[in-house]
Amino acid sequence: SGLQRGGPWIFLGAQGQGLFQDFCVPVLQVAVVDLNKTVGEQCQAQLDAEFGEGRSVFIQCDVTHGDALRDAFQRTVDQFGRLDIVINNAGINNEKNWEKTIQVNLTSVIKGTYLALEHMSKEYGKQGGTIINVSSMAAFLHSPHQPVYTATKHGVIGFTRAMADAAAQDDYGVRINVLCPAFVDTPLLHTVEEEDNMGKFVKFKDDFKQSMNKFGVLQPSLIAEGMMRLISDPSLNGAVMKITCAKGIHFHTYEPMSA
Ligand SMILES: NC(=O)C1=CN([C@@H]2O[C@H](COP(=O)(O)OP(=O)(O)OC[C@H]3O[C@@H](n4cnc5c(N)ncnc54)[C@H](O)[C@@H]3O)[C@@H](O)[C@H]2O)C=CC1
Numbered sequence: 001s002g003l004q005r006g007g008p009w010i011f012l013g014a015q016g017q018g019l020f021q022d023f024c025v026p027v028l029q030v031a032v033v034d035l036n037k038t039v040g041e042q043c044q045a046q047l048d049a050e051f052g053e054g055r056s057v058f059i060q061c062d063v064t065h066g067d068a069l070r071d072a073f074q075r076t077v078d079q080f081g082r083l084d085i086v087i088n089n090a091g092i093n094n095e096k097n098w099e100k101t102i103q104v105n106l107t108s109v110i111k112g113t114y115l116a117l118e119h120m121s122k123e124y125g126k127q128g129g130t131i132i133n134v135s136s137m138a139a140f141l142h143s144p145h146q147p148v149y150t151a152t153k154h155g156v157i158g159f160t161r162a163m164a165d166a167a168a169q170d171d172y173g174v175r176i177n178v179l180c181p182a183f184v185d186t187p188l189l190h191t192v193e194e195e196d197n198m199g200k201f202v203k204f205k206d207d208f209k210q211s212m213n214k215f216g217v218l219q220p221s222l223i224a225e226g227m228m229r230l231i232s233d234p235s236l237n238g239a240v241m242k243i244t245c246a247k248g249i250h251f252h253t254y255e256p257m258s259a
């Protein structure tokens with residue numbers, strides 16, 4: 001992985017709740033890419049405080065805007081000289097504007113992966129690296145209240161596993177893995193209360209809260225720990241990491257294909 005070299009990273013979808021505090025890397029160089037200026041600037045301020053100024057940059061960008069996303073990758077490489085680690089983390093919950101949900105949660109993850117490969121894959125004469133695509137435990141559940149969100153998270157797993165196979169077969173030098181958290185204590189969880197996000201599925205909000213009570217809510221620090229494992233374990237490619245309150249960090253296993 002790029003970890004021994006200390007980065008640089010590009011982290012798409014900053015998260016407002018301080019996930020970066022829980023990353024522990026020797027020398028951090030990171031571009032934080034987010035639509036939300038306040039979130040991005042707060043994130044950069046945290047990084048400055050933790051690692052010293054000059055190691056991070058905030059790039060305001062809507063990941064659904066292809067040219068802007070391409071520019072964000074280029075600016076990161078211009079700033080740090082290379083790219084080693086890419087986290088496709090940006091995600092929304094919007095069953096009302098479900099086409100936007102597909103754009104952010106799936107199309108942008110695909111674009112982010114292809115751009116990452118342009119900057120890291122041996123196919124493009126680059127030095128290799130690691131990609132994490134963020135899915136969700138929603139991809140493994142029956143969730144009547146989130147059909148399109150669930151579909152996008154299934155899509156992220158299918159795309160990532162297929163690309164990981166391509167990367168291995170064609171020796172890209174890039175490992176591509178997927179992370180599926182259960183409920184995490186972030187602002188996203190509050191969207192279940194909003195008709196603007198849930199549309200007609202807002203009627204399920206009490207069921208949703210019962211699910212949270214039943215399964216529990218994870219702290220972001222465990223997600224950071226899972227990410228660090230995916231980044232630093234050179235044996236992992238095409239892995240589907242699940243993180244739940246009941247089982248902690250573990251991996252999904254698939255039946256072997258039979259003819
Ligand atoms: N919070 C949870 O319970 C779970 C979250 N996830 C996934 O984790 C990822 C991160 O979600 P959270 O931190 O929980 O949500 P969040 O809402 O706290 O953070 C998401 C970040 O993505 C940014 N973002 C949204 N749309 C964007 C766009 N078009 N361009 C650039 N940035 C954009 C937001 O500004 C925000 O900073 C998402 O992919 C989500 O689906 C997965 C499982 C559970």
Ligand SMILES: CCCCC/C=C\C=C\C(=O)C/C=C\C/C=C\CCCC(=O)O
Binds near residue numbers: 136191
């Ligand atoms: C109602 C739709 C809301 C969608 C967006 C809000 C939150 C997103 C949450 C997730 O992505 C996680 C979804 C489901 C998994 C939760 C728990 C599963 C735990 C399973 C287990 O412990 O075995």
